[in-house]
Amino acid sequence: MKILVVGGGGREHALIRKIKESPKAEKIYCCPGNGGIGADAQCVPIAAVDVQGVVKFAKENQIDLVVVAPDDPLAMGMVDALDAQGIMTFGPRKIAAEIESSKVFAKNMMKKFGIPTAAYEVFDKAEKALEYIEKNNQFPVVIKADGLALGKGVIIAQNLNEAKGGIHEIMEDKVFGASGNNVVVEEFLTGPEVSVLAFVDSKTIVPMVSSMDHKRALDGDQGLNTGGMGTIAPNPFYTKEVADQCMETIFRPTVEAMNKMGRPFQGCLYFGLMLTPKGPQVIEYNCRFGDPETQVVMELLESDLVDIMEAIYRKDLKNCPVQFSSGAAACIVIASGGYPKAYKKGCPISGLDEQGQLPEVSVYHAGTKLENGQYLTNGGRVLGVTAKGASLEEALDKAYSSAEQISFEGAFYRKDIGARCKK
Ligand code: AMP
């Protein structure tokens, strides 16, 4: 098969590595890819959001399967456009992708179908939102922009002043653009966070191994929210009992709700959960693989990913084996100094071999380019050093000792990934 992966970050690199293991994969392309992905796939300079460009490329090159990984092209309807040309795809259609691209849609669906989530109200006017927050007088309070905002559209306000600032930024300064036309104001929940990615074909739902992201930039969950600074899998807080409860109260009801609303979901559905004292609740849905969750989850997937993707397309997931290995995986993200704010690009990276790798770990490239045989930084999150081990401790030791060997100007990474989970 000729397979095209749309996107160009660490998640796409991890998916490509797994796809490459399939005996079915003859040729892999990536639009646009990055420096390190180039060692595993042919990178094509078409932007991930260029729907017509991707469709044209897929047709001209007789691609057998297109995997649309990022949220933007999914929200824009890239899967619908490819489907109209009879091309096999992995990813939800536009109306199903709304489970991520509109938090208002997702919250209203959860309310309608009794899926546990934080209590909330929706506002389209800043004064109304503030009036409500002032009257309610419960802090911290969580304020979310309705639309896509690179994982940064969430403000946790500790007092009325911070809430005013947050509402002002989202609804008046429009720091997230039209994503901030509406806001969700919701109750602050507490408890360990768990990411569960699930394969879904609209009828069958197969949760993958659980994971834990680390969203803040600095150790001890300090600093700004980022796209994710590191992950571990499995998540030790996600016991068999919790998993059963999630299947009963969240996973199955969500997939059924999407069907009832005429938005059948096919692809990877990401459940961002919080294990609160009142039981598991949904913090967010994503209509795609998480980044950097995918890096650790793919490290542990034993089954053929291409088989799984084809089975989802045919709505035959229930007959497809999905196996994960025992043991654990850890991913340490090495970022550019300044991220998630402004950072420098083009710094030479030292410590990697010609393939952009290191022995015994997988180095997934997120923001790199290759120039005259030299890997250079080209993004905020640069590399995800990912290791597998019999235990979490072993996986973390391996990932950290490899991360230490890599350097570039301004490089930083968190030293406490998975620290809360060690025995
Ligand atoms: P989201 O983009 O919705 O995943 O939110 C980003 C982060 O904000 C989450 O990973 C949580 O750590 C935090 N967060 C979001 N919603 C809530 C909530 N209702 N209560 C507490 N923390 C939250």
Ligand code: GLY
């Ligand atoms: N790591 C969080 C996300 O992919 O949205």
